[in-house]
Amino acid sequence: MANAKISLTINGRAVSAEVDTRTLLVHFIREHVKLTGTHVGCDTTQCGACTVHVNGTRIKSCTMFACQLEGAQVTTIEGLAKGKQLHPMQEAFREHHGLQCGYCTPGMVMSAIGIAERYKGKALTEDIVRHELEGNLCRCTGYHNIVRAVIAGAKAMSAG
Amino acid sequence: MYVGQPIRRREDFRFLTGRGTFVDDVQLTQPILHAAFVRSPHAHARIKAIRTDAARKMPGVHTVLTGADWLKAGYGEAEGVWPVNDRSGKPARTVNRPFICVDNMVRCVGEIVAMVVADDRHQALDACEAIEVDYEALPANVVTAKALDKGTPLVHPKFGTNEVLESYHGNPEVVEAGFKKAHHITKLEVPTNRVTASPIEPRAYMGHYDVMNDRYTVWTTAQAPHIVRQYFTKSLRIDEHKLRVIAPDVGGGFGMKLYHYPEEPLALWGAIVTEHPVKWTGTRSECLMGDTHARDHYTVGEMAFDKDGKILAMRFKTLAAFGAYESQWQASITNAYHFTMLSLAYDIPGIFTEVKGVYTNCTPVDAYRGAGRPETVYQVERLIENGAKEMGMDPFVLREKNAIRPEKIPYTTAIGITYDSGDPPELFRKMRVLAKYDALREEQKKLHAQGICMGIGICGFFDMAGAGPVKMMNDLGAKIGCYDVASVRVHPSGKVTVFAGSHSHGQAHATTWTQIAADRLGIDIEEIDLVEGDTDRVPFGIGTWGSRSLSTAGMAVVAACDRVIEKAKKLAAHMLECAPSDLVIENGQFIVKGTDKKIAFAEVTNAAYHSGDRPKGLEIGLEETAFYDPTDCTYPSAVHLCVVIVDPETGRVTLRDYFAVDDVGRVINPMVFEGQVHGGCAQGIGQALMEECAYDPSSGQYLSGTFMDYAIPHSTDIPSFGIESHTTLTPSNPLGAKGGGESGTIGAPACIANGVIDAIWHLGVRQISQPMTPKKIWHALQSAKAGR
Numbered sequence: 020m021a022n023a024k025i026s027l028t029i030n031g032r033a034v035s036a037e038v039d040t041r042t043l044l045v046h047f048i049r050e051h052v053k054l055t056g057t058h059v060g061c062d063t064t065q066c067g068a069c070t071v072h073v074n075g076t077r078i079k080s081c082t083m084f085a086c087q088l089e090g091a092q093v094t095t096i097e098g099l100a101k102g103k104q105l106h107p108m109q110e111a112f113r114e115h116h117g118l119q120c121g122y123c124t125p126g127m128v129m130s131a132i133g134i135a136e137r138y139k140g141k142a143l144t145e146d147i148v149r150h151e152l153e154g155n156l157c158r159c160t161g162y163h164n165i166v167r168a169v170i171a172g173a174k175a176m177s178a179g
Numbered sequence: 180m181y182v183g184q185p186i187r188r189r190e191d192f193r194f195l196t197g198r199g200t201f202v203d204d205v206q207l208t209q210p211i212l213h214a215a216f217v218r219s220p221h222a223h224a225r226i227k228a229i230r231t232d233a234a235r236k237m238p239g240v241h242t243v244l245t246g247a248d249w250l251k252a253g254y255g256e257a258e259g260v261w262p263v264n265d266r267s268g269k270p271a272r273t274v275n276r277p278f279i280c281v282d283n284m285v286r287c288v289g290e291i292v293a294m295v296v297a298d299d300r301h302q303a304l305d306a307c308e309a310i311e312v313d314y315e316a317l318p319a320n321v322v323t324a325k326a327l328d329k330g331t332p333l334v335h336p337k338f339g340t341n342e343v344l345e346s347y348h349g350n351p352e353v354v355e356a357g358f359k360k361a362h363h364i365t366k367l368e369v370p371t372n373r374v375t376a377s378p379i380e381p382r383a384y385m386g387h388y389d390v391m392n393d394r395y396t397v398w399t400t401a402q403a404p405h406i407v408r409q410y411f412t413k414s415l416r417i418d419e420h421k422l423r424v425i426a427p428d429v430g431g432g433f434g435m436k437l438y439h440y441p442e443e444p445l446a447l448w449g450a451i452v453t454e455h456p457v458k459w460t461g462t463r464s465e466c467l468m469g470d471t472h473a474r475d476h477y478t479v480g481e482m483a484f485d486k487d488g489k490i491l492a493m494r495f496k497t498l499a500a501f502g503a504y505e506s507q508w509q510a511s512i513t514n515a516y517h518f519t520m521l522s523l524a525y526d527i528p529g530i531f532t533e534v535k536g537v538y539t540n541c542t543p544v545d546a547y548r549g550a551g552r553p554e555t556v557y558q559v560e561r562l563i564e565n566g567a568k569e570m571g572m573d574p575f576v577l578r579e580k581n582a583i584r585p586e587k588i589p590y591t592t593a594i595g596i597t598y599d600s601g602d603p604p605e606l607f608r609k610m611r612v613l614a615k616y617d618a619l620r621e622e623q624k625k626l627h628a629q630g631i632c633m634g635i636g637i638c639g640f641f642d643m644a645g646a647g648p649v650k651m652m653n654d655l656g657a658k659i660g661c662y663d664v665a666s667v668r669v670h671p672s673g674k675v676t677v678f679a680g681s682h683s684h685g686q687a688h689a690t691t692w693t694q695i696a697a698d699r700l701g702i703d704i705e706e707i708d709l710v711e712g713d714t715d716r717v718p719f720g721i722g723t724w725g726s727r728s729l730s731t732a733g734m735a736v737v738a739a740c741d742r743v744i745e746k747a748k749k750l751a752a753h754m755l756e757c758a759p760s761d762l763v764i765e766n767g768q769f770i771v772k773g774t775d776k777k778i779a780f781a782e783v784t785n786a787a788y789h790s791g792d793r794p795k796g797l798e799i800g801l802e803e804t805a806f807y808d809p810t811d812c813t814y815p816s817a818v819h820l821c822v823v824i825v826d827p828e829t830g831r832v833t834l835r836d837y838f839a840v841d842d843v844g845r846v847i848n849p850m851v852f853e854g855q856v857h858g859g860c861a862q863g864i865g866q867a868l869m870e871e872c873a874y875d876p877s878s879g880q881y882l883s884g885t886f887m888d889y890a891i892p893h894s895t896d897i898p899s900f901g902i903e904s905h906t907t908l909t910p911s912n913p914l915g916a917k918g919g920g921e922s923g924t925i926g927a928p929a930c931i932a933n934g935v936i937d938a939i940w941h942l943g944v945r946q947i948s949q950p951m952t953p954k955k956i957w958h959a960l961q962s963a964k965a966g967r
Contacts (some may be wrong), residue, residue, distance in 0.1 A: 061886045158377060163897070
């Protein structure tokens with residue numbers, strides 16, 4: 020067991036800490052920074068509930084050690100809304116009932132924004148969204164409304 | 180009117196912005212210690228020794244506890260809330276699931292042998308590694324179908340058998356006569372696979388003991404917090420008034436989060452011993468082996484038809500797996516929910532079933548969304564499908580022919596349950612149009628001619644939802660009263676807090692309960708908030724399960740609101756100098772009918788708390804509590820249809836379309852209701868095609884310990900759904916609402932299975948057990964080919 024010092028930016032705020040080198044990014048975010056919106060649903064990088072953005076790319080935060088993140092820019096679900104003003108993707112999930120229990124939701128929304136950004140300027144189809152969401156598991160919705168939300172959210176993002 | 184509108188969910192903001200509070204998110208001012216567990220790696224073993232000395236000396240470790248300590252503390256058991264009731268009169272052979280191994284025998288993989296409490300999770304896990312347990316591995320019994328065979332290892336040798344109970348249901352004389360005069364008989368082996376609910380939030384518990392005030396608090400991933408509090412009176416022997424149970428946001432439950440799992444009392448025990456809050460959050464592997472499993476019935480059945488395809492009778496023999504112990508609600512499946520619904524949507528004169536509960540060296544089985552009815556629908560619908568095909572009849576037409584006619588409803592089935600409302604022929608008619616059934620059959624002919632294996636699956640059923648009334652459920656074995664509770668607190672300002680004994684873990688009660696209350700009270704929905712999930716705030720409750728919350732807690736909201744209005748009208752009438760019966764409530768005002776005289780709701784509510792000028796005898800304040808005992812269960816019904824394409828080269832199934840026509844009576848929020856159907860269908864599709872809690876039959880080792888091995892559906896496995904409703908109101912509650920939560924998991928396994936068989940029937944395949952994986956389908960195709 021060894022410790023490492025890291026400095027990074029989370030949701031625009033500078034964060035410095037000394038962490039056990041075994042600490043995963045997701046545990047760092049939840050337990051050290053106390054941002055508990057990023058969730059853990061499995062131990063094997065299947066579920067995607069811990070999806071965040073690292074330097075603008077969506078990534079499952081259980082696949083990185085916190086000590087790998089020196090100097091990185093991290094965005095979590097808490098970094099999207101401005102006050103009560105939801106991000107267009109969050110608004111689309113609400114409008115299209117893309118969530119039920121809400122546990123996979125932060126990862127879904129972060130993943131969905133990643134999809135929208137990746138396909139910027141191109142029309143998103145149901146097939147593309149289902150393929151791109153394959154790494155995010157939801158047990159409540161059957162994905163039907165999530166797919167609709169992602170398509171609508173991406174449209175709103177490109178319009179905005 | 181709010182009821183009936185697709186109001187967007189009021190709880191969404193916190194979930195969408197990461198501000199939900201799940202158990203693992205709860206922060207306290209004191210440091211929280213972490214529990215970790217040493218679990219049995221064997222399905223069946225004798226423990227020769229446990230050495231904990233090294234672990235106790237590890238950094239950060241506060242305590243190490245074993246079964247010996249549990250016995251020393253004098254704690255109790257996880258007693259069933261739905262105890263086994265053997266109908267033949269013989270005593271059932273009940274062994275409750277232990278919290279921690281106390282008799283040096285482990286009987287399934289994952290059973291807890293020791294607990295470590297340490298400053299952080301890593302330290303607790305490191306210390307678990309340092310605990311040495313000497314096991315003597317014993318032969319295991321993990322195959323349900325063979326559980327009663329001679330020579331099968333006994334899970335509890337003291338009984339001399341693996342049988343837990345035996346029960347019989349139906350009218351055997353009518354069945355006998357039906358088979359005697361049958362024109363055609365279809366026989367099948369129709370087992371249902373062992374699956375598990377797998378909500379994305381793992382189970383998690385945190386216990387806290389406030390020594391100075393002698394008060395306990397438990398934060399738990401639970402669906403029924405007051406029932407959890409009751410469990411603790413038996414396990415840690417804590418009196419209800421000393422214990423607060425909080426089930427905050429819970430990330431899906433599906434029935435699986437109803438039980439008093441070992442880690443729940445153990446976390447609080449750790450807190451009592453260390454005098455610090457102690458938390459455990461399950462890893463996915465711990466959950467996949469420790470969460471209750473479900474289904475796992477081995478059933479053989481036969482069905483008798485007359486020459487026109489009318490079903491005369493059917494009979495079944497079922498071995499229902501209990502796992503290594505009896506979980507708290509397990510007998511509700513075998514003794515209440517499975518056999519009762521065997522008639523499905525059909526008018527069947529003769530039904531007989533024999534059910535034997537059996538112990539195996541597997542994780543205990545308990546209710547998971549559908550609880551018994553997915554098995555029922557699967558076993559009956561597979562026989563109907565094959566029977567129709569063997570007789571050369573269109574399976575859709577054969578079902579329509581047997582569907583219960585609306586004029587026969589209320590209809591009492593051969594099992595003795597009475598469906599109070601519904602119109603199955605209309606559900607089939609709507610499905611025919613929605614799915615364009617006739618065109619599908621034409622398309623199928625063309626595709627089969629091109630070598631493309633397209634199949635159409637169908638099923639139709641009734642569900643028994645809304646557990647209650649208390650007496651009926653007592654008679655079916657429940658030791659808990661199946662009613663529910665709501666309090667409506669009107670504040671002086673006219674704003675309202677509703678407290679309900681239900682618990683939303685995805686079902687949107689903060690929206691739907693306030694829709695109901697807003698209509699009932701005649702005020703804006705934004706003026707009402709909901710509180711659930713806290714035994715110190717909510718008077719009582721039986722919780723959310725079995726598609727019951729709307730027809731019990733929802734109706735308690737109705738009843739409490741009505742009492743509030745009755746009282747408020749007396750005061751308003753006094754203030755307006757009219758009779759209470761002259762008043763109507765609209766848009767937050769009491770209006771004297773036919774006049775322009777009115778008074779604001781808030782003015783009346785303020786007077787209720789602060790005015791001395793009120794009718795004689797009218798009590799101050801405005802708050803009402805209703806304990807609502809429904810007059811009957813509710814009987815929602817549905818018809819499902821799917822279209823699948825099977826690749827004969829690889830055995831892979833592509834699910835092209837999935838349709839459902841549901842009758843759930845009055846719908847409070849159609850958006851929420853459709854979401855329930857979507858999610859349930861996806862889970863049922865998972866059971867049909869990919870999910871299985873698998874055990875190695877020779878070693879008993881558990882093989883489904885991660886989401887790489889236990890396959891829940893991904894977005895690419897599920898199609899978009901076509902959902903329609905048909906509404907017949909139930910007379911059993913004031914809104915005419917029936918349960919809408921379980922149709923998907925109940926119908927989809929049978930529907931998909933029928934579709935896959937329909938796709939490859941012409942290649943000689945007659946039955947494939949679930950999950951219908953590519954490998955199994957490919958083998959079935961090869962066997963059929965070789966047999967010809």
